[in-house]
Amino acid sequence: MPTVLTTPDSLNRTTAETWMRHFQQRLCAQLEAADGGTTFQTDAWLHEGGGSGLSKVLQHGAVLEKGGVNFSAVWGEMSERAARTLLMPNPAYFATGVSVVLHPRSPMVPIAHMNVRYFEAGNGEAWFGGGIDVTPIYVNEAQARWFHQQLYAVCRRHHPAYYPRFKQWADEYFYLPHRQETRGIGGIFFDRLTVGHDGSFEELFAFVQDVGDAFGPIYTELMHQNRALPYGEREQQWQRIRRGRYAEFNLAIDRGTKFGLETGGRTESILMSLPPQVEWHYNQQPEAGSPEAATLACLRKEVAWVAIQQNEYAL
Amino acid sequence: MPTVLTTPDSLNRTTAETWMRHFQQRLCAQLEAADGGTTFQTDAWLHEGGGSGLSKVLQHGAVLEKGGVNFSAVWGEMSERAARTLLMPNPAYFATGVSVVLHPRSPMVPIAHMNVRYFEAGNGEAWFGGGIDVTPIYVNEAQARWFHQQLYAVCRRHHPAYYPRFKQWADEYFYLPHRQETRGIGGIFFDRLTVGHDGSFEELFAFVQDVGDAFGPIYTELMHQNRALPYGEREQQWQRIRRGRYAEFNLAIDRGTKFGLETGGRTESILMSLPPQVEWHYNQQPEAGSPEAATLACLRKEVAWVAIQQNEYAL
Numbered sequence A, B: 001m002p003t004v005l006t007t008p009d010s011l012n013r014t015t016a017e018t019w020m021r022h023f024q025q026r027l028c029a030q031l032e033a034a035d036g037g038t039t040f041q042t043d044a045w046l047h048e049g050g051g052s053g054l055s056k057v058l059q060h061g062a063v064l065e066k067g068g069v070n071f072s073a074v075w076g077e078m079s080e081r082a083a084r085t086l087l088m089p090n091p092a093y094f095a096t097g098v099s100v101v102l103h104p105r106s107p108m109v110p111i112a113h114m115n116v117r118y119f120e121a122g123n124g125e126a127w128f129g130g131g132i133d134v135t136p137i138y139v140n141e142a143q144a145r146w147f148h149q150q151l152y153a154v155c156r157r158h159h160p161a162y163y164p165r166f167k168q169w170a171d172e173y174f175y176l177p178h179r180q181e182t183r184g185i186g187g188i189f190f191d192r193l194t195v196g197h198d199g200s201f202e203e204l205f206a207f208v209q210d211v212g213d214a215f216g217p218i219y220t221e222l223m224h225q226n227r228a229l230p231y232g233e234r235e236q237q238w239q240r241i242r243r244g245r246y247a248e249f250n251l252a253i254d255r256g257t258k259f260g261l262e263t264g265g266r267t268e269s270i271l272m273s274l275p276p277q278v279e280w281h282y283n284q285q286p287e288a289g290s291p292e293a294a295t296l297a298c299l300r301k302e303v304a305w306v307a308i309q310q311n312e313y314a315l
Helices: A011-035 A080-085 A141-156 A162-173 A201-226 A233-253 A255-262 A267-273 A291-298 B011-035 B080-085 B141-156 B162-173 B201-226 B233-253 B255-262 B267-273 B291-298
Strands: A041-046 A051-059 A064-077 A092-104 A111-121 A126-135 A187-194 A277-279 B041-046 B051-059 B064-077 B092-104 B111-121 B126-135 B187-194 B277-279
Touching (some): A011 A051, A011 A201, A064 A267, A111 A201, A126 A162, A141 A187, A141 A201, A162 A187, A187 A201, A233 A277, B011 B201, B051 B267, B111 B201, B126 B162, B187 B201, B233 B255, B233 B277
Antiparallel strands (some): A041 A051, A064 A092, A092 A111, A111 A126, B092 B111
């Protein structure tokens, strides 16, 4: 198992990479404790261009049917084509991050996604990205407000504009144009928070660490609140259909998946994000007035889940 | 239901469109007769830029679990970005074609795909494309040879180089680089057979008609030969896993899907190609020596399913 750190071309790389490694461990321990029924299996892999990854995948848990918490710190030179597609300022890159997707067994527990990442490009630019979003199979509006409130609280500790900006960014990013649906109830998403432009390395990294550390407590609370709710075949079928939308997003739209596959990432680690079972029916539409239709009605941009204090935002 | 033909900017458009419309009807009748357990449901739709389509979808048949035979004749102007992505010589386009994907219920009957299409671009270029390929869940090598032999026979009536060239093209096109697997045992694939350059409109259209007309007899024979073979849960699970690869290809790689979604095609018609049920497991590998491993071993480029007569190819 490769345990070497990268040769640090910058102290920031080592700092980010070390935190990411420890964060993965911590988060997996939290999720194992909350699930109570299984443990993560670990696969280490080497990246062709340079660097390595540690994939932690869990299957058949008490709450989580399938989930992955992936760490990687990789570098190399991507093709000109890939650099263009991925809007990279330069084909040389260093990237480290932790990426999480959790598919609970019960349709009453939302699917969760979290990612924190640090990039350096060959031209000297460095930036952070990340976010947290959830995809309920059935939207519980009170929980959706609570979830967004937690993200708002994390963001406002760092910058008053962060939550409104990153909430809107999540609405735009986690969107399936061909379905005219958001993937779920969103959350926060941010990319290219550039060192020097958007804050110092220390300031931006502190925010990203806070986002990462917020995820475990928020999601284990959602697991706890919903795991015992009853459901039947109807709810499971709706879950498989909604998981189909999740697969459509990850395979056809998500830039992170494209980046991973284009830069020679480990396919099984990248595609651990795909749901365990999926169904696609032709022209399936929920009945008017049904709980499924109520959920669909929430899957749109610009739902104001949190009342933002205007005087604060204006700062 | 819109039944108007397009305003013919060229006689060739009308000729191609009219044949495509009738071909869809004929093929659906053949498939209904072969299935024996259900009929196609028809949905007509209008295209925003201009033109229309007729989607014929079948679900819960005796052999076919889900399948679609889509006709469309559409035109418009695509965005500069879409034109670049799709390598179009010009953003203005006319496109007519029939596109087929059939997902049989039994894992012993291969998934089938067929497409024939005619394009005109705003700069005056016109071309044909198309192909037939199958994706067996379990490869039967004798049948694979028979299948390729049929395509070889169709191709050689038109040009001695067609089969070897279009067989190789299918190997390249229906390939999942992140899995290092072909989607199935291939078949033939061709694009941009350009009027004036690769033959006259009449010559190229005659070939495309032959490809289209070959599909019904070939695939109904495969349905007939395999529909009564026994299978159990093991084979069905392998089917759901292989269908996952099919979904990965169609959502992440296929240019036809991208073209449809980028140019505002009807989502339900385009994504009828997605399998009814799919499973994604982490790191699933078939046991060495199993029938599943034998199938995987066939899913690579350059398998010579047909012995090509060298003197003929050299013509």
